Amino acid sequence: NAGVTQTPKFQVLKTGQSMTLQCAQDMNHEYMSWYRQDPGMGLRLIHYSVGAGITDQGEVPNGYNVSRSTTEDFPLRLLSAAPSQTSVYFCASSAGGVWGGFPEQYFGPGTRLTVT
Amino acid sequence: QQQVKQSPQSLIVQKGGISIINCAYENTAFDYFPWYQQFPGKGPALLIAIRPDVSEKKEGRFTISFNKSAKQFSLHIMDSQPGDSATYFCAASSYSGAGSYQLTFGKGTKLSVIP
Numbered sequence: 627n628a629g630v631t632q633t634p635k636f637q638v639l640k641t642g643q644s645m646t647l648q649c650a651q652d653m654n655h656e657y658m659s660w661y662r663q664d665p666g667m668g669l670r671l672i673h674y675s676v677g678a679g680i681t682d683q684g685e686v687p688n689g690y691n692v693s694r695s696t697t698e699d700f701p702l703r704l705l706s707a708a709p710s711q712t713s714v715y716f717c718a719s720s721a722g723g724v725w726g727g728f729p730e731q732y733f734g735p736g737t738r739l740t741v742t
Numbered sequence: 743q744q745q746v747k748q749s750p751q752s753l754i755v756q757k758g759g760i761s762i763i764n765c766a767y768e769n770t771a772f773d774y775f776p777w778y779q780q781f782p783g784k785g786p787a788l789l790i791a792i793r794p795d796v797s798e799k800k801e802g803r804f805t806i807s808f809n810k811s812a813k814q815f816s817l818h819i820m821d822s823q824p825g826d827s828a829t830y831f832c833a834a835s836s837y838s839g840a841g842s843y844q845l846t847f848g849k850g851t852k853l854s855v856i857p
Contacts, residue, residue, distance in 0.1 A: 630785075661847075666751070668831060668849040669786070684844065716785050730776075731845065733785030 628652050630734035632717050638740045639707040647702040647737050649717030657720045657729070658700040662686065662713040663736075669716065675700055707741045714738050745769050746834050748848025755855050761819040763851045765832035768813065772834040776845070777806065777817050780829045789830070790817070822855045829853070 633648045651658065659674035661684075671684030675694040689711060691703040700719075704711060715737045721729040747766045755761045765775075776791035792799045792806040792815065799806045805818040819826055832848040 666849055668748075668847040669845075670847070671844060674844065718785075730788045730791075733778075733787065735783075735785050 630717055630719050630732050632715075632734040632737050634737060635735070636738050638742065639704070640742055641707060641709060643707050645704050645707065647704070647715055647717075647739070649700045649702065649734060650698050651700075651717075651719040651732070652698065653719060653721075653732070654697060655719035655721050655729075655732075656697070657731075658694065659684070659718050659731070660690070660692065660700070660702045661716045661718065662711075663716060664713050672702065672715075704739075709741045712739060712741045745846045746832060746848045748832050748851060750851060751849070752852045753854070755822045755853065757822065757824060757855055757857050759822050759855075761822045761826065761853055761855070762816060763830055763832070763853070764814065764816045765834075765848050766812075766814045767834050767846075769834070769836070769846075770813070771836040772846075774835045775806070775808065775815050776833050776835075777804075778831045778833060778847075780831065780850075782828075786831060819853075822853075824855045824857055827853055827855050 630651045656677045660672040661669040663669050670686045672690050673692040675681045678694050681692050717734045718731045720731045749764050777789045778786035779789040780786040790801050790804050792808050794810050803820045808815045829850045829852050831850050833845045835845045
């Protein structure tokens with residue numbers, strides 16, 4: 627099992643450019659999410675998905691789009707990059723929710739994005 | 743509105759000492775409290791977690807203490823080692839239906855264990 631993989635590892639964009647951060651998991655997890663990590667801010671939820679075809683917004687969704695066409699993949703799209711989106715982005719996945727049990731969230735290695 | 747407050751921001755502990763990190767939450771609907779450990783350049787990884795029906799959970803040198811009435815929980819690392827040097831995040835979550843668990847994270851504590 628590769629677990630949660632993210633590409634690219636590093637990316638530099640100019641303001642206004644668009645790009646897609648890729649996330650894939652091979653654990654057949656239903657739940658996937660995207661976080662951004664900024665110094666002193668912890669991890670903040672951008673978007674999440676509870677299964678293929680279902681997505682919802684997290685705490686900081688503005689400027690980002692997601693879609694979930696397969697169980698394995700959950701790409702994050704930056705529509706028009708801004709310097710405020712300079713951050714480290716983490717994708718995470720977990721098994722579907724079962725009442726009485728909390729599935730562990732597995733994080734990918736992250737993508738470090740710089741917007742100039 | 744910050745729903746999970748974590749302190750301190752940074753912590754320096756001598757090897758063999760006890761590291762203590764504290765978190766407080768506001769949302770009484772939270773029913774799951776994990777701690778994540780993150781090494782530089784890596785993604786966070788689950789360290790230990792607790793549900794509010796117990797007051798303490800211990801796994802090796804790591805212990806979570808939970809105080810439901812005070813809405814506080816803490817991580818204790820006994821016999822701290824240089825290899826424990828990392829950033830630690832507390833988090834809280836509640837099951838919101840349809841398999842959806844949203845984790846709310848604290849801002850993190852950078853722990854440095856010096857030899």
